[in-house]
Amino acid sequence: MSLTADPPVRRPRRGRLARRRRLAGFLLSVPAIVLVAALLWTPIVQAVRYSMTSWNGYSAPVWIGPSAYASAFGDPIVRRVLENNALLLLAVPFAIGIPLIIAALLHEHVRGWRFFRSVYFLPTAISWVVIGMVALQFFADRGILNQLLADVGLGSIHTDFLASEYSALAALAITFIWSMIGTNTIIFLTGMATLDPTLIEAARVDGLSRRQIFYRVELPLLTRFIQFSFVITVISAFSALFSLIFVMTGGGPGLGTTTLEFFVYQAGFAQGQFGTGALYGVILFVIMIIVGIGQLRLIRSEDGEGW
Amino acid sequence: MTAASAPSARSAPSAPGSTPGAPGSPGTPGTHGPAVSRWQSARFRRRVFATVIFAAMVVIAIVMLYPFWYMGDNSFRSQGQFDQQSGHSLAGWTQLFQTLPVVRELASSTIVCAAAIAVILLVATTAGFAFAKLRYRGSGLVFLLIIAAMMVPLQSIIIPEYVNLARFNLMSSYTGAILVYAALGAPFATFLMATYYRGISDELIEAAVMDGLSYERTFLRIALPLSLPAIATVTVLQFIQIWDDLLVGYLFLPTNDRTITVGLAVLSSGRTTGIPPLMAGSLVSAIPAIIVYLIFQRYLIRGLTLGMGK
Numbered sequence: 001m002s003l004t005a006d007p008p009v010r011r012p013r014r015g016r017l018a019r020r021r022r023l024a025g026f027l028l029s030v031p032a033i034v035l036v037a038a039l040l041w042t043p044i045v046q047a048v049r050y051s052m053t054s055w056n057g058y059s060a061p062v063w064i065g066p067s068a069y070a071s072a073f074g075d076p077i078v079r080r081v082l083e084n085n086a087l088l089l090l091a092v093p094f095a096i097g098i099p100l101i102i103a104a105l106l107h108e109h110v111r112g113w114r115f116f117r118s119v120y121f122l123p124t125a126i127s128w129v130v131i132g133m134v135a136l137q138f139f140a141d142r143g144i145l146n147q148l149l150a151d152v153g154l155g156s157i158h159t160d161f162l163a164s165e166y167s168a169l170a171a172l173a174i175t176f177i178w179s180m181i182g183t184n185t186i187i188f189l190t191g192m193a194t195l196d197p198t199l200i201e202a203a204r205v206d207g208l209s210r211r212q213i214f215y216r217v218e219l220p221l222l223t224r225f226i227q228f229s230f231v232i233t234v235i236s237a238f239s240a241l242f243s244l245i246f247v248m249t250g251g252g253p254g255l256g257t258t259t260l261e262f263f264v265y266q267a268g269f270a271q272g273q274f275g276t277g278a279l280y281g282v283i284l285f286v287i288m289i290i291v292g293i294g295q296l297r298l299i300r301s302e303d304g305e306g307w
Numbered sequence: 308m309t310a311a312s313a314p315s316a317r318s319a320p321s322a323p324g325s326t327p328g329a330p331g332s333p334g335t336p337g338t339h340g341p342a343v344s345r346w347q348s349a350r351f352r353r354r355v356f357a358t359v360i361f362a363a364m365v366v367i368a369i370v371m372l373y374p375f376w377y378m379g380d381n382s383f384r385s386q387g388q389f390d391q392q393s394g395h396s397l398a399g400w401t402q403l404f405q406t407l408p409v410v411r412e413l414a415s416s417t418i419v420c421a422a423a424i425a426v427i428l429l430v431a432t433t434a435g436f437a438f439a440k441l442r443y444r445g446s447g448l449v450f451l452l453i454i455a456a457m458m459v460p461l462q463s464i465i466i467p468e469y470v471n472l473a474r475f476n477l478m479s480s481y482t483g484a485i486l487v488y489a490a491l492g493a494p495f496a497t498f499l500m501a502t503y504y505r506g507i508s509d510e511l512i513e514a515a516v517m518d519g520l521s522y523e524r525t526f527l528r529i530a531l532p533l534s535l536p537a538i539a540t541v542t543v544l545q546f547i548q549i550w551d552d553l554l555v556g557y558l559f560l561p562t563n564d565r566t567i568t569v570g571l572a573v574l575s576s577g578r579t580t581g582i583p584p585l586m587a588g589s590l591v592s593a594i595p596a597i598i599v600y601l602i603f604q605r606y607l608i609r610g611l612t613l614g615m616g617k
Contacts, residue, residue: 024522025441032434039490046467125600127551134374239460243553261462281463292458
């Protein structure tokens with residue numbers, strides 16, 4: 001088209017058109033601002049306020065103040081719940097490492113790799129509720145796992161993961177790792193696709209073995225993607241497992257699988273303690289901010305345009 | 308699946324009996340005996356390597372697909388057949404339809420998903436365009452505040468949300484849940500749309516305005532049609548998110564308007580329903596998500612990678 005020969009259209013900063021542009025921009029962004037402000041930002045401010053009260057949702061709230069946090073952290077039950085969250089972090093290296101290996105396998109591009117990629121990503125489309133129900137059958141006393149052990153002649157090892165506190169948490173963590181495989185594999189596969197083939201070829205010419213190339217050349221270049229999947233994985237571990245816990249264990253046995261996010265639900269809706277529930281929610285929010293700042297930094301550095 | 312048969316660069320087509328040293332071999336261009344045998348062994352090693360990888364991928368595929376087979380297999384059993392792990396019947400399915408209002412709950416899921424996605428698309432396309440192309444004083448900060456809301460976990464605001472929705476009487480119908488789903492999806496959708504609109508040239512927009520269109524009409528007539536791929540990505544991501552969600556639907560939807568995922572979770576947590584009907588229900592709830600996944604897989608993957616800022 002002849003248009004390409006024309007000088008680029010200047011975007012005026014002043015004048016009637018610029019004013020119209022700014023006005024249109026403001027008007028078009030109003031619906032999003034209203035929705036997010038009303039249903040996300042307002043409630044988080046309210047949550048901070050509620051967290052410093054004792055309130056059952058019906059009678060008038062009683063103001064406690066910031067000391068509510070001090071007494072919460074002194075509560076052995078709260079500490080037990082936070083311990084569960086910390087233990088869940090032990091699953092993160094597996095939830096990242098296993099997909100990294102799988103992505104490396106797929107990246108070899110052997111016959112049918114696209115099909116396998118689709119298969120591995122498929123569970124990502126499935127609800128945690130459904131995954132939890134099958135996992136329940138997997139770990140059950142008369143479940144799939146014990147059947148498998150018996151089939152390979154290890155019937156003497158009888159597992160009952162869901163019967164005691166820490167093993168139930170382990171069962172939850174294993175299910176979580178399985179569920180993260182799809183997402184993290186895709187992240188790493190995307191990362192590997194960005195690797196410069198000439199660099200790999202140069203390393204090969206220099207006489208590095210396949211393994212050396214992976215550790216010395218590819219892995220350092222994948223750091224950004226590993227960071228991203230770390231953030232996604234931690235966020236999921238701390239705030240996406242409600243359905244899984246609800247279906248698999250109901251938080252038990254004892255407090256065995258009650259993580260912070262499930263504790264919010266139990267305090268608020270099972271026990272009707274709106275103040276305490278809100279407080280646990282605020283603690284969770286603070287943890288998420290700390291984890292999420294990393295992600296935001298990643299997005300900003302990629303953006304290039306200062307906003 | 309067509310992808311399975313797609314040839315790839317690494318797996319060299321192995322024609323049996325092909326002459327050693329055929330053109331196209333990347334390695335040693337040897338002509339003498341020893342060189343040829345070295346070439347052959349390299350080729351052999353590569354084939355063993357590919358076979359080992361293929362075998363590993365098959366094993367992983369079995370691990371990933373087993374739950375689906377398990378659901379299908381055990382849904383066609385009665386409780387007795389399940390306990391014995393032998394024999395099949397339609398008992399699981401008939402029981403499912405007796406205990407769970409499947410059709411009504413599927414309808415609820417569809418309504419809630421469609422309405423929430425409509426709201427998300429409305430706010431995310433307009434705001435995304437504004438933040439990308441129609442900047443105003445403070446728009447950068449507002450954009451940052453909106454996408455920072457991605458970090459707010461649902462559990463952190465669930466109690467105030469409940470109080471607010473109750474105050475405005477929004478929990479007696481779909482409205483409350485739809486609004487909450489829309490708000491939860493809006494930040495990432497806005498980010499995604501803004502990223503997409505940034506790729507459209509300023510010249511195109513200004514040329515349309517010079518031709519006499521208002522900025523609003525330019526958005527509707529020019530930018531919106533161009534952004535259909537991004538809209539598809541948002542739609543697919545949100546569909547799967549909302550269809551699969553438990554917490555919002557469980558707390559904010561009236562019992563008669565429960566989605567299939569909520570209905571299933573409540574049925575399962577009662578611990579009184581047998582496994583076969585639960586497996587049948589799991590399949591029913593999973594199938595729409597699987598279908599959407601199989602058709603729109605690449606949009607889903609694009610959404611994920613866009614989240615990485617690629």
